[in-house]
Amino acid sequence: MVTIEQVQQKLNLKVLTMGEGSTPISSAYTSDLLSDVMANGEEGGALITIQGHKNSVAVASLIGLNTIILCNGRLPADDMVEAAEEESIAILVSQENQFTVSYKLAALLGLCN
Amino acid sequence: MRLKIKDVMTRSLISVPMGTTMREVQKLMREKRITGVPVVDNKRLLGIVSMDDIIQALDFGYIEEKVEDHMSSNLILLDEDMPISFAIKYFDRYRYHRFPVLNKEKELAGIVTTRDIITRLLWEINNEVDSLERENLAVASSEGISIEHQVYPVRKLDFENAGHASTEIKKTLKQSDLFPRTIRRAAIASYELEMNIVVHSNGGTITAQYFPDKVIIIGEDSGPGIENLDEALKQGYSTATEWIRSLGFGAGMGLPNVKSVSDDFSITSTPEKTIVKSTILFSENEKKNLDKRS
Numbered sequence: 001m002v003t004i005e006q007v008q009q010k011l012n013l014k015v016l017t018m019g020e021g022s023t024p025i026s027s028a029y030t031s032d033l034l035s036d037v038m039a040n041g042e043e044g045g046a047l048i049t050i051q052g053h054k055n056s057v058a059v060a061s062l063i064g065l066n067t068i069i070l071c072n073g074r075l076p077a078d079d080m081v082e083a084a085e086e087e088s089i090a091i092l093v094s095q096e097n098q099f100t101v102s103y104k105l106a107a108l109l110g111l112c113n
Numbered sequence: 114m115r116l117k118i119k120d121v122m123t124r125s126l127i128s129v130p131m132g133t134t135m136r137e138v139q140k141l142m143r144e145k146r147i148t149g150v151p152v153v154d155n156k157r158l159l160g161i162v163s164m165d166d167i168i169q170a171l172d173f174g175y176i177e178e179k180v181e182d183h184m185s186s187n188l189i190l191l192d193e194d195m196p197i198s199f200a201i202k203y204f205d206r207y208r209y210h211r212f213p214v215l216n217k218e219k220e221l222a223g224i225v226t227t228r229d230i231i232t233r234l235l236w237e238i239n240n241e242v243d244s245l246e247r248e249n250l251a252v253a254s255s256e257g258i259s260i261e262h263q264v265y266p267v268r269k270l271d272f273e274n275a276g277h278a279s280t281e282i283k284k285t286l287k288q289s290d291l292f293p294r295t296i297r298r299a300a301i302a303s304y305e306l307e308m309n310i311v312v313h314s315n316g317g318t319i320t321a322q323y324f325p326d327k328v329i330i331i332g333e334d335s336g337p338g339i340e341n342l343d344e345a346l347k348q349g350y351s352t353a354t355e356w357i358r359s360l361g362f363g364a365g366m367g368l369p370n371v372k373s374v375s376d377d378f379s380i381t382s383t384p385e386k387t388i389v390k391s392t393i394l395f396s397e398n399e400k401k402n403l404d405k406r407s
Contacts, residue, residue: 035308035366038301039373043293051361058276062283062300064293079273 002108004067004090007046011094011104013069016081019090023066025109030102034059041065048101052076057083066090069105071098118200119193121233122214122223128153129162131181135170138162138180149211149224152180156220158213160184190215193222197233200225261285261323267310267334272360275311278319279304285321286328292399298374299328302391305367306332312353312362313339314387327376327394338384346372346380 005021007013026044031037032051041047043064049056052074060068067090070076076091084091094101106112128151129138138150148164162184170176170183191200191212203212204227216222245264263285265278283300303319310317310332317334344350346368353363368389372378377392 032361033364033366034361035305035364035370038304039366039370043297049361053272053360055272055275055360055362058280059304062276062279062304063297 004092007067007105007108008090008092010108011069011092011101013092013094016076016091016093017085017089019066019084019088021090025067025105027109027111028069028102028105029065030098032098037065038063046105048098048105050074050098052080054080054083056080057087057089060084060089061087067092069094069101071096071101116197116233116237117193118191118195118197118214118225119222121197121200121229122193122225123229124223126151126221126224128221129180130154131159131179133180135162135167135176135178135180135183139167139170139176142167151213151221151224152184153221156218158188158190158215158221160186161188161211161213188213191225193217197230200230261321263321263323265307265319267307267317267319269311269314269316271311275308276304278307278321282319282321282328282330285323290399291395295393295395295399298393299330301374302371302393303330303332305371306330306389306391308362309367309389310334312357317387326400327392330391330393332387332389334387336383336385336387338387339380339382342380342382 001024003022003024004019007025008015025046027042028046028048029037029041030048032049034051034055037047037059041063045065046067046069047056047060047065048069048071050071052070053076056068057080068084070091070093073093073095075093081091127141127145127147129141131152131154141150142148142164150162152159152162159181162180166183166185175183189203189207189209189212191203191214193214193216200212211224211226213221214223214225245266263281265281267278279300282303283296286296286299303321307319314334315336317332320331320333322329339345348369349365351363351365357363371389371391374393375391376394380389
């Protein structure tokens with residue numbers, strides 16, 4: 001079981017808001033298309049994306065994702081962080097791209113055999 | 114709101130007959146606190162004396178002369194059956210503060226000012242808000258089963274508030290003992306329908322109807338309609354612009370997503386109106402849970 005805080009430390013992610021840091025991340029989905037995330041993201045999972053705006057938070061909250069990892073050093077609009085705080089969703093920023101973040105997170109979650 | 118000019122214009126008119134002097138009109142304006150007086154002969158409009166005309170008369174010394182010699186007679190007239198959007202356009206185009214309005218018999222029926230229009234629109238907006246709030250209250254159906262009914266307005270390209278309706282619907286469903294899977298399906302349907310209204314339509318509403326055995330989510334908008342329905346239901350087909358795509362929308366997955374989570378799905382679309390209805394049924398076990406609670 002890997003928590004949001006552990007993922008943040010191991011992947012060296014910048015914290016914009018921590019959500020509920022001690023909650024585990026159970027899976028992850030990588031996509032920049034919000035309808036795609038809506039259809040395929042799993043509850044308790046993380047979203048790996050470059051969509052740094054409020055609508056990503058809305059999608060995360062609707063399907064129960066607890067973490068959004070923004071890639072390529074993207075910084076979100078201020079209102080995105082505010083919305084995430086309200087919904088207790090973590091927003092973490094990586095300097096790396098979606099592919100790199102995805103395989104590192106997969107390894108951390110023990111999904112690479 | 115399809116308001117016509119006759120719905121907003123002032124009908125109780127103060128007018129003067131031919132032969133009245135400019136001085137008399139000036140007095141009338143001061144007493145009645147008005148800025149324009151029509152000159153009428155047997156219900157026919159001959160002209161209007163405006164504040165400007167009075168000032169000119171004072172300036173040039175003909176204030177004691179008769180109105181028919183100095184009124185503005187080159188008038189722009191509106192018809193009482195015109196939509197008020199027409200009047201608004203005229204106020205933009207000409208810099209007049211009022212327009213005389215004629216009825217079908219070409220008689221003077223009233224006068225319309227920008228103030229009349231604004232007052233009426235405010236009144237209509239208040240009424241609209243009231244009726245939306247009323248719709249949000251629970252209504253009892255004819256069978257005596259209590260049906261909860263919520264309506265949320267959704268505005269065109271309002272990405273700022275997008276997702277509000279879906280979030281509220283999800284919250285309502287979470288209060289009952291439904292399975293997370295069912296709530297998720299309803300959330301997907303309402304979110305996609307809501308985003309479709311934001312991205313593609315002129316604006317509309319999301320309605321959620323809660324029944325003991327199902328929830329129905331209806332997305333309704335006021336056009337411009339879906340040109341090719343068959344295509345719109347295929348994955349990957351989208352008419353969204355580059356800008357909308359860059360926000361992560363317009364992937365051509367919206368309607369197919371709604372369809373795939375619905376037990377019953379219907380769509381009708383004309384240039385005036387598109388209505389999409391998604392029904393999500395509760396499973397037998399869920400219904401048992403709900404019964405236990407109530």
